[in-house]
Amino acid sequence: MxxxxxxxxxxxxxxxxxxxxxxxxxxxxxxxxxxxxxxxxxxxxxxxxxxxxxxxxxxxxxxxxxxxxxHAWTTKPENAKKEIKAAPGLLDRLESLMDIEKEEVYDSDEEDEVEEDSNMVDIVAEQASVSRESAKKALVAEKYDLVNAIMRLTMTEEFKAESDRLQEQVMGQLIASGKAEEKDQRLQKEKEERRKTREKEVLERRVNRVYDQMWVYNQTYSYSVITADGATAVESVWYINxxxxxxxxxxxxxxxxxxxxxxxxxxxxxxxxxxxxxxxxxxxxxxxxxxFVPKDLKDSLDRKAYLMAYPGRLANDEEIGTEEEFIAAYQALVNVPHPDTKPAKSVNAMALLKTPTTQNVDIKVFTTAEFVRKNLTLPHITFTEDLESADIIWTVQDFTEWEKLSHGQRVSQVPNESCLTYKNNLAKLISHTYGPVSWCPQTYNLIDQLPAFVGDYLQRSHQVDNTDNLWITKPWNYARGMDISIATSLPQVIRQRETATPKITQEYIDKPLLYNDRKFDLRYIVLLHQTSPMVACVYNMFWIRLANKKYDKDNVDDYEKHFTVMNYSNYQMTQLHYQTFIQNIEKEHKLKWADVQKDINFAIKDVLSAACIQEQPIGLAGSETQYKPFAVYGFDVMVTADLKPKIIEVNFSPDCTRACSYDPDFVNNIFSVVDGRIGDIGKALDSFTVL
Missing domain, CATH: 2.170.270.10 (SET domain)
Structure with missing residues (x-):
């Protein structure tokens, strides 16, 4: 060959x-x-x-x-700013390539000079009875101190001579003592420190300008990698030609x-x-x-929305969309009436859960969850490896063997539950059922809702109280905070459409309720006992995920200030018991947590109600089965400064190892509610709030 x-x-x-x-x-x-x-x-x-x-x-x-x-530069966004600072000459080259004017660092003496103020010159000239030229010279000599400039010009010759003599005498004494040299050294050191501070500030501004503008210039391609567990994953890199x-x-x-x-x-x-x-x-x-436009974008308005990522790089002005077009697309999305929304079936959930059942029955459990195997300690439980003979099946992987299930078996997954656990589907479910709601951040699928997002972004940019217009971008189906970023510009959000994994963008909650000045979110374990009629309950114990550093909206690059998921990273994780959290947050903000918790429970119920109302594929309804599915979800919730809950996402088959360490009866309580034949359901329900 x-x-x-x-x-x-x-x-x-x-x-x-x-x-x-x-x-x-x-x-x-x-x-x-x-x-x-x-x-x-x-x-x-x-x-x-x-x-x-x-x-x-x-x-x-x-x-x-x-x-x-x-290629001038290849990077990943999370490393970009560090690389720009570390690579000699890269910042200068990128500024030149992007036509960004380089900001220079000036010496403190130059910086301390104050621009001439015509009014000040006039005042000094009038008060000292001198020409404007003399007044100007005096102001420069006195660093534009108005009073000192006037005194300089009005002192008598005798007073000047005596002042000079005393100055020489004092300086002579200082020089003899060595204090003058010490003072000069101190002043020089302070000057150098001020310059270093200015250099650092200027460098940060230059790097941030290049980072913002890089989304107008960069391109991307993807490649496959083998992960630590042997699976294949796709990663994206960005490059600038x-x-x-x-x-x-x-x-x-x-x-x-x-x-x-x-x-x-x-x-x-x-x-x-x-x-x-x-x-x-x-x-x-x-x-x-x-x-520049990806081939899958055919619609004219979709193309125009995508091209908003390229200001100044369009050869034809006719391809530039108007603000009115995009805002109309946003209004069309959020103002759709929802007359077909039907309420969930009314049911006395507590009575249904407590319906008498035969007790002390031997129950076979099939599970792939290690925390279940270790912590399920109720009597009359036998673990089995035979899926078809199991009474209860709890699997942490996507369940696919539905055809093997028989009448009465309970399985820990509900068909089509990706309507909740995929972020794009969750947003679609909520929007389709309710339209915009206060308990969920406004969310857009970047694949098919780009014009509406651009309209929302542009509309917010005109609001005085939302000048930052921050958005957070997330993959549809990743957990553990993977590949999440805060976007500070419109091009940055739009270009996330091209990553290997599809993404949503969600309004960033920039006014969160803080715990000791730090951001937090809350993880709730929610049991969906059945879907028709809906019966669900929230575990009363919840988990607090706390940022490591004090919240600072102006510094979005510091992970430990803005993100709370630390247990899957190299950052230190703060452990905080929920009862301690409640006591402290009530004292800090003078609130009643029970009121906040009530609103959180309502929001969780609304999410699950929407899923149980809507037919598949938008929701869970419409699948009659001989087996009895249930599900355990991890709801992530934030609370705003005005005490409003925000449902951030719903997680599939959450790892409950940490829950078991806090509450040894956690798994026993879940199983007792799932199947009334196990344990004491009345006692178990004390750990839940039935929705």
């Missing part, structure tokens, strides 16, 4: 998007790392857009050539294509490039364009 044939075999999937006639030229250029785009194209500044654009230096024919583009690639602008009728190309040199290295090839004839001087 020739080297070229081997190249085609290894890169066949990437080559599929490139005309076959260009494969061999690409192979030759990759082998030599031949970056020859400068022969065909040139950078223009301010023509026709602000900043840099790329233009044909000569006539370029369709599919006549292919050009390599280097070099000056040539970054100068290409958008057009829906582009004259070239640019795609990433990861070149494998066998065992030696893998080198990321981008490649450009013309798909139309490009005349000399013509601007070079490509289509």
């Amino acid at each position: 020739s080297a070229f044939d081997a190249f085609v075999t290894v890169h066949q999937y990437q080559l599929a998007s490139i005309p076959k006639d260009l494969w061999e030229p690409l192979f030759m250029k990759l082998g030599d790392d031949y970056l020859d785009a400068g022969n065909a194209f040139e950078l223009h500044y301010g023509d026709p857009l602000e900043g840099y654009t790329l233009h044909a230096k000569t006539n370029v024919e369709k599919n006549s050539n292919i050009f390599l583009v280097d 070099d000056e040539v690639g970054s100068a290409i602008t958008h057009s829906s009728e582009p004259n070239c294509v640019m795609v990433p190309f990861i070149f494998s040199r066998g065992n030696s290295a893998t080198i990321p490039y981008s490649v450009i090839f013309p798909i139309k004839d490009i005349a000399e001087g013509e601007i070079v364009t490509r289509d």
Whole structure:
């Protein structure tokens, strides 16, 4: 096999998007790392857009050539700011590439100079009876101290002479004692410290500006990795093309294509490039364009919403959407009437749960949950490995063997419960049932609700009390705080649409109730006993997840200030018992936690009611089975500063190991309520609040 044939075999999937006639030229250029785009194209500044654009230096024919583009920087968003600071020259290069004016650090003496104030000059000239020029000189000499400038000009010659003599005498004594030198050293040290502080502040501002602007320029590709448990996962990386690639602008009728190309040199290295090839004839001087919009976005308004991520990089003004269009899309989403919402069936849940059943029956339990196996200590329980003979099945994995279940078996999953446990589905369920609600943050699916989100973002940007307009982005189906980030700009949120795992964006709760000045959220274990009629109860013991540092809305980069999930990271986790939390929060904020808890329970009930009302696939209703499903969910709740609960997410099959360490009867209580034949259901229900 020739080297070229081997190249085609290894890169066949990437080559599929490139005309076959260009494969061999690409192979030759990759082998030599031949970056020859400068022969065909040139950078223009301010023509026709602000900043840099790329233009044909000569006539370029369709599919006549292919050009390599280097990557200036490859990163992951969570590491980006650290990398910018650590890599010498990278910040300067990115500022130049993005046309960001570099902020300089000035010496303290220069900074201390006060700009001339015409009114001050006039006052000094009038009070001291001198010319404006003399007044100006006196103000400069006295660092624009008005009183000292006037005194300087009005002192008599005799007073000046005596003042100078005393000054010389004092300085002589200071020099002899060495205190003058000590003072100079102290002042110099203070000056250096002030400069270091300014350098750090300026660096932070520069890095933040580049980070915000990077979402206008970066591109992404995904790759597969093998996780620690042997599973396959997909990760995304972001990269910025070099000056040539970054100068290409958008057009829906582009004259070239640019795609990433990861070149494998066998065992030696893998080198990321981008490649450009013309798909139309490009005349000399013509601007070079490509289509920035993902192929799955077909609708005109969807495309315009996506292009809001690229301010200043659109070759055609007609493709820029209007604020009115996006706000109309937002209003259309949130103002849909919901006349078909029917109430959940009314039922005396407590009476139903306490319906007499035969006691002391031998119960077989099949489980894949280690915490169940270790903590289920009720009598008449036998563990079995035979799924079909089990009375109760508790599995922590997605259950798929529904056809093996028989009449009366209880299984710890409800068909289609992803309507609750996938964040995009939960948002759809709530919106479809109720519309906007106070107990759930406004949430958008970035795949199919982009125009509405942009409209909401733009509308909020005009609100005086919401100038930060912060949003949090999350994958649909990840837990443990994985791949969650706080977005500070519209382009950053929009570009999350391109990550390997689909995401939602949710309004960031920037005014949370604080515990000792720190953010917290609460994990509730909720048992959905049955769906029709709905019977559910909340475990009274809940878990507090506390941020490690005091909350600071202005510093969104500090994980320990803004996030509370510490037990799956390298951060220290604060353990706090719920009763201690209640006592302290009541004292700190002079509130009655029982009132807050009541609202939390109502919100949890509303979520489950929506699921039990709506037919599949939006909800859980419509699946009559001979077996009896139940479910245990982890509800994550935040509370706002004005004591309003916010349901953040619902978690599938939560790990209850920590719950068992706090309450040794936790598993026994759950099983006693699930199946009235086990244990003392009346005693077990004391640990729950029935919704």
